Amino acid sequence: xxxxxxxxxxxxxxxxxxLAKKAGVRRETIVFLEQGKYxxxxxxxxxxxxxxxxxxxxxxxx
Amino acid sequence: xxxxxxxxxxxKALSQRSLYVILLAAVLYMVAAYLNFFTPDADxxxxxxxxxxxxxxxxxxxxxxxxxxxxxxxxxERTILVHRIAVGYSWWFSYVVIAVLLLVNQFKLATLNVExxxxxxxxxxxxxxxxxxxxxxxxxxxx
Numbered sequence: 001x002x003x004x005x006x007x008x009x010x011x012x013x014x015x016x017x018x019l020a021k022k023a024g025v026r027r028e029t030i031v032f033l034e035q036g037k038y039x040x041x042x043x044x045x046x047x048x049x050x051x052x053x054x055x056x057x058x059x060x061x062x
Numbered sequence: 063x064x065x066x067x068x069x070x071x072x073x074k075a076l077s078q079r080s081l082y083v084i085l086l087a088a089v090l091y092m093v094a095a096y097l098n099f100f101t102p103d104a105d106x107x108x109x110x111x112x113x114x115x116x117x118x119x120x121x122x123x124x125x126x127x128x129x130x131x132x133x134x135x136x137x138x139e140r141t142i143l144v145h146r147i148a149v150g151y152s153w154w155f156s157y158v159v160i161a162v163l164l165l166v167n168q169f170k171l172a173t174l175n176v177e178x179x180x181x182x183x184x185x186x187x188x189x190x191x192x193x194x195x196x197x198x199x200x201x202x203x204x205x
Binding site for chain 1: 133134135137138139140141199
């Protein structure tokens, strides 16, 4: 699944580690999400989107 | 808010788990000491196996506590998924190893004893779990 996590992270000047802490996951999970190599659960998608102050649809491209 | 509470309690539970692992290791050390000093008939190899297990548990407990101190969760949904898949593969791998041992015994290809087989299965299960976990965590799409 493609995502706009990297772009949104850059907009908010946030590192992968900071985003991981905000979303309550490990940094490697953020890496895999950014690379589109992991399909998150709805809860994780929500948490990541909330950490990036965006809607799920704006972060994850279905 | 509920989400935050869930995560905080999760982190506490993990810290407790590390503590329990170390406490269990301490109990194993005491059992080994009792067998060594107060039970003359105790098997020396059994004592060394218990001490090895306890030492490994202490190492795991310290490693986990160190990871928790870094503030990174020990497990998230991806690592839990990786672990579950690895457990499945490890189970099948161990099953195959046992089947091979059964054939080896059946056709008398090697002399097997209970201690050797149990040790082999014991280490195969844990080693294959760790290896599969390492391999699967580097795979792209999990689910």
